[in-house]
Amino acid sequence: MSNKIVFYWHPMSSATPVACALAELDVPHERVKVDIKAGEQHRPDFLALNPNGKVPTLTVDGAPMFEALAIAMWLGERYGVSSGLWPTAGTPAHLQAVSWCTWAYVSYGAQLTRLQAAHDMGTPQDAHGASAHKAMDQLLALLDARLARQPWMLGEAYTLVDLIVASVIGYSAYIGAPVASHPTTLAWLQKVQARPSMQIDA
Ligand SMILES: N[C@@H](CCC(=O)N[C@@H](CS)C(=O)NCC(=O)O)C(=O)O
Structure with missing residues (x-):
């Protein structure tokens, strides 16, 4: 049975990864x-749909949900399992996905x-900025080690x-995280980022 999905969005915002996920999964929606x-x-x-007053927000047969991470994972579970774009619940791969x-x-x-x-305060080189930069470098090393073992x-x-992890990493590179290292x-x-689903103007 298909659900009626309505996606509330704004261009170039936290809603963009959800727009890409909808495209990747080919989900019919309004x-x-x-x-x-x-x-x-x-x-x-x-606000009746999302008391936070933020996008993305999604309704499923009129029932609302919010937070990009929650929405993207739900879309994977609902629409991605049969095509292999999301692992079956309960498998080791599913535990790693979540x-x-x-x-x-x-x-x-x-x-x-x-x-x-x-960055917003114009002080990315100060102690706070440098400490965040170092912490991100350490976390990126974990990701790099995983991706060195498997594509x-x-x-x-x-x-x-x-798609979900790369959305966050890509944005972080844009504001100066040491991804290129x-x-x-x-x-x-x-x-x-080269995939067709990532080329949408949203
Ligand atoms: N943690 C939220 C962040 C959502 C968010 O901050 N959305 C911004 C756009 S990037 C928004 O709707 N801002 C409107 C406002 O704060 O008034 C998520 O990932 O969904």
């Missing part, structure tokens, strides 16, 4: 653009937030885990 620059995220009808996606958004993401704050996050085949990760990132 799109509603929420102009966050015009303040549309504060409208009562949108772990690495959460690692990217939460553990690496925490350092990314610190680096972003230093993709879960092994021999590309999955949505690559990890050549295996950089080469993997470029392969993920």
Whole structure:
């Protein structure tokens, strides 16, 4: 049975990885653009779906969910298993999928937030910025070691885990994280970013 999916988004935002995941999984859906620059995220009808007033937000047969990581993993579970883009629940690969996606958004993401704050204040070289940069370098070394053993996050085949992790790593490179110091990760990132699903204007 198919679900009615509505995707609330804004271009070049935290919604972009979800837009890419919808494209990669070829999920039929309706799109509603929420102009966050015009303040549309504060409208009562949108806050009723997501009390945080943020994109991405998704509704499934009218039931809302929010947070890009939660939405992307749910999409994988709902639409990716039959095509091999998401591992079957309960398998060792599934445990790794959930772990690495959460690692990217939460553990690496925490350092990314610190680096972003230093970047926004124009002080990426100060003690806070340097400490975030060093922590990211250490985390990237873990990713690099994994990708030196296998071409993709879960092994021999590309999955949505690559898309989800690469979305965070790619953004971090954009704001100055030392991704280029990890050549295996950089080469993997470029392969993920070259996929058709990543070329969308969202
Ligand atoms: N942790 C959230 C972050 C969502 C978020 O910060 N979205 C921004 C766009 S990048 C937003 O909607 N901002 C509107 C606002 O804060 O008023 C997620 O990953 O979904």
